[in-house]
Amino acid sequence: MSAHVLDLAPIWAAILGVGVFLYVLLDGFDLGVGILYGFAPDRQSRNLMMNSIAPVWDGNETWLVLGGVALLAAFPLAFAIILPAVYFPMILMLLALVFRGVSFEFRFRDSEHRTFWDHAFCWGSALGAFAQGVVLGAFIQGFAVEGRHFAGRSFDVFTPFSLLTGVALMFGYALLGAGWLILKTEGPLQDMARRLGRIAFFGVLVAVVAVSLWTPFLHPAIGERWFSWPNIAWLSPVPILTAVAATAEWRALNDRSEIAPFLSAIALFVLSYLGLAISLFPMIVPYKYTIWQAASSEATQAFLLVGVLVLLPVILLYTAWSYWVFRGKVQANIGYH
Amino acid sequence: MHFDPLFLSRLQFAWVVAWHFLLPAFTVGLASFIAFMEGLSFFTGRAVYLRISIFWTKIFAVSFGMGVVSGITMPFQFGTNWSRFSDDVGDIVSPLLGYEGLTAFFLEAAFLGVLLFGRKLVPRWAHFFAALMVALGTLASTFWILAVNSWMQTPAGFDFVDGRFQPRDWLEIIFNPSFPYRLAHVVTAIYITTGFVVAGVASFWLLRRRFYEEARTTLSMTLWLLSVLVPLQAAIGDQHGLDTLKYQPAKLAGIEAIWDGGRRLPWVLFAIPDDAAAKNLYEVSIPVVGSLILTHDVDGEVRGLKSFPPEDRPPVAVPFFGFRIMLACWGVMMLTVVLSWWLRMRRKLFDADWYHRLCMVVAPAGFVAVIAGWATTEVGRQPWTVYGLMRTADSVSPSLTAADVTLSLVAYSVVYVLMFAAGIAMMVRIFERGPIAADHADFIEGGRPQGPVEALSRGGEG
Structure with a gap:
């Protein structure tokens, strides 16, 4: 392309960042509902839990496809290095999502094997969340790279750190899921969501602290970024606000508020995500390639950017409408099942 | 035939794409059929069209769900098993996949929820509109994915820069020489496939x-x-x-x-x-x-x-x-x-x-x-991924071992066989039960009073 008018790489990094975050948030709460599903006491509660996400899970999962394709489009080098490096957690995630995705219909239609599909839904959600956490951990740790290829072995991805982030994300999604259920249900089921939410909250708390302490030691650049002067002053709001959000979440889970637990959980996710972005920016293949080095051609980035700018607002609009159609508490008596 | 990572990756890709293809080959046509029936029902008010639509929507729900989850797998295959292809060709094919997501997947997903569960929650015209949007989304998806496939068959509109494919003219890339024919051929094939199932x-x-x-x-x-x-x-x-x-x-x-x-x-x-x-x-x-x-x-x-x-x-x-x-x-x-x-x-x-x-x-x-x-x-395109320009052997991820791909292939095989066996059995049962046993309960209740269609859909069940 001709003259260099606009630096598209950071714009794409922002789009990708927002897209992946929307995925984490949206599929996060419905994977979380899937994880909590395993603790539901009876079929009635399971029906309600599943109904609360049945109309929206497909749209939520679409952000995963968009995230993957946006990474390929904007930073193909990163896609080509990272995906082979996370081969097994990626396949685990995809197959877990297969089980979980078909369970919605299959559980309803195939009453002889309902227990099997109940398990498929719960374990599919849990393993999908775990695998995504492993991918995240591996990403933070960085990969063995030679030239334009991943040069390690396919099992390198499983490390103590990535297993920790795997478990951490399960707790995180469970917390989001609990927030969603508190919003969408009432009575004993809502009480259960609060109780499980409190357990998930402790898991999240431990995980956030552990990952925050561990990450700066993974790579000197990260420690440098957070603890050097004046960064430490500029960045101090992140941990402080995280503590505020955590306090708010704990109080919300313990009083009668119906929307605050979900919102506070979102705030916790925003802050943790921001923390990771601060640690890693502008690396897209951590410690090896920046967003500029891994960028696709300007023509590629520009062509898809037009589509994103025009279509994404429309998508957000009708997605919001589809959520609005199914607003309010989910009911049991006349339902999907 | 050597059981190396290349051959096993090809086998894996063929396995996941073949199973996946069976679903859109049916659901794209079925989405149009349902939209047509919803339209007939909306404009003529005859109950039989509504019963037909409600019946086929159940089949659609099962098959579309399977299509979604088996389809999510596909773009990630490019990365996990064909990383060199992704690196060299990503600049060209990925925006087309991106447009598929933006114009098709979100449209299908958002309106599918309304189509399946919203009949009582939205006005009749909005439900018909949702059916139309789902159908439109499936066709948009067909358009983009076939543009990608056709470009790999008859590449056009690109330059080589440092051994990587770079876009030169997007219209030439999308409307590459085999695309119009392939699009017409496949869309017709999909409608025919659906037609014979319905018949x-x-x-x-x-x-x-x-x-x-x-x-x-x-x-x-x-x-x-x-x-x-x-x-x-x-x-x-x-x-x-x-x-x-x-x-x-x-x-x-x-x-x-x-x-x-x-x-x-x-x-x-x-x-x-x-x-x-x-x-x-x-x-x-x-x-x-x-x-x-x-x-x-x-x-x-x-x-x-x-x-x-x-x-x-x-x-x-x-x-x-x-x-x-x-x-x-x-x-x-x-x-x-x-x-x-x-x-x-x-x-x-x-x-x-x-x-x-x-x-x-x-x-x-x-x-x-x-x-x-x-x-x-x-297979006719072989030994190339990009016809005449990039060999399949040069497209595979270099880090994979035969053991890695064997393990993943076995996992995909087991899961897909299980899913498809269950899904097909379920659809056969729905066929047998027919439109009468149809649904008292295919709706999700939000916190809203019942919509005007309820009386109609109940009345239609005889």
Whole structure:
């Protein structure tokens, strides 16, 4: 392309960042509902839990496809290095999502094997969340790279750190899921969501602290970024606000508020995500390639950017409408099942 | 055939894409059919259309869910197993996949929720609109994914910069030489596939002497549609073939098992192609017809496989037999359509049990044809991922070992067999139950008063 008018790489990094975050948030709460599903006491509660996400899970999962394709489009080098490096957690995630995705219909239609599909839904959600956490951990740790290829072995991805982030994300999604259920249900089921939410909250708390302490030691650049002067002053709001959000979440889970637990959980996710972005920016293949080095051609980035700018607002609009159609508490008596 | 990461990755890709393809081959057509029925119901107010739509929406829900989860797998395959392809070609194909997500997937997903669960929650026109948007989304998806596939077959509009493909002209990339033909061919194939399934189910009900009104309406309607599409497909396929002759001569020679090119070539009806010896065994062929079919001229010239270096030739058996299986399916479908004309003239379309049995047998023919055609075109493209420019062997992820891919292939195999077996069993059960047992309960209740359609949908259940 001709003259260099606009630096598209950071714009794409922002789009990708927002897209992946929307995925984490949206599929996060419905994977979380899937994880909590395993603790539901009876079929009635399971029906309600599943109904609360049945109309929206497909749209939520679409952000995963968009995230993957946006990474390929904007930073193909990163896609080509990272995906082979996370081969097994990626396949685990995809197959877990297969089980979980078909369970919605299959559980309803195939009453002889309902227990099997109940398990498929719960374990599919849990393993999908775990695998995504492993991918995240591996990403933070960085990969063995030679030239334009991943040069390690396919099992390198499983490390103590990535297993920790795997478990951490399960707790995180469970917390989001609990927030969603508190919003969408009432009575004993809502009480259960609060109780499980409190357990998930402790898991999240431990995980956030552990990952925050561990990450700066993974790579000197990260420690440098957070603890050097004046960064430490500029960045101090992140941990402080995280503590505020955590306090708010704990109080919300313990009083009668119906929307605050979900919102506070979102705030916790925003802050943790921001923390990771601060640690890693502008690396897209951590410690090896920046967003500029891994960028696709300007023509590629520009062509898809037009589509994103025009279509994404429309998508957000009708997605919001589809959520609005199914607003309010989910009911049991006349339902999907 | 060496069980190395390359071969195993190809096997894995073929496995996941073949199963996946069966679903859109059905759901894209079904989405249009449902939108059409919703439209008829909306404008005429006749209850039978609503019952038909509600029934097929249940089938759609099962198959579309399977299509979504098996489809999410696909773009990630590019990264996990074909990383060098992703790196070299990503600049060109990925925006097209991106547009598929933006124009199709979100549209389908958002309106699917309303289509499946929102009948009571939104006004009737909004529900009809949702059905239209889902149908539109499935067609948009078909458009983009076939643009990508066609570009790999007949690449255009790019430059080479440092050994990587860089875009030069997006219109040339999207509307590459084989795209219009492939799009027309595949969309028609999808509608035909769906049409025969719908006709088969209607015939099944007629044989059981049940759901007479629904069965008659759908059987008649789909057979009219098929009366147009099945003959049309022959013409489209013929044009597609001419395009292949021009842009992918080695593939065409493979499909027809032509080793020595020339003029006035015979058409090979049957043979056992021997790649190593570069000849056909047990060949049965019709003189001169080959040139006539392939070039529309008895003196037309066709290049043979021997004019290509051995390392640039596709393996012949799969495209050769794949193409013939597809043709045979077309023949059976055409015969079914012609018989329907004859029965209609004698006013016996709804009474001829033998014909309804035939329709049930032919119901899966579209799927067989679609898979055979897919195998023909994809194996025919070998040994390239980007025809003539990038070899499949140079596309695979370098870090994978045979053990890695064996493990993932086994996992995919087990999960897909389980999912498809369960899904198909479920759909058969829905077919058997028919439209009456339909639903009291296919709606999700939000916190809203019941919408105006409720009375209608209840009333329709008899």
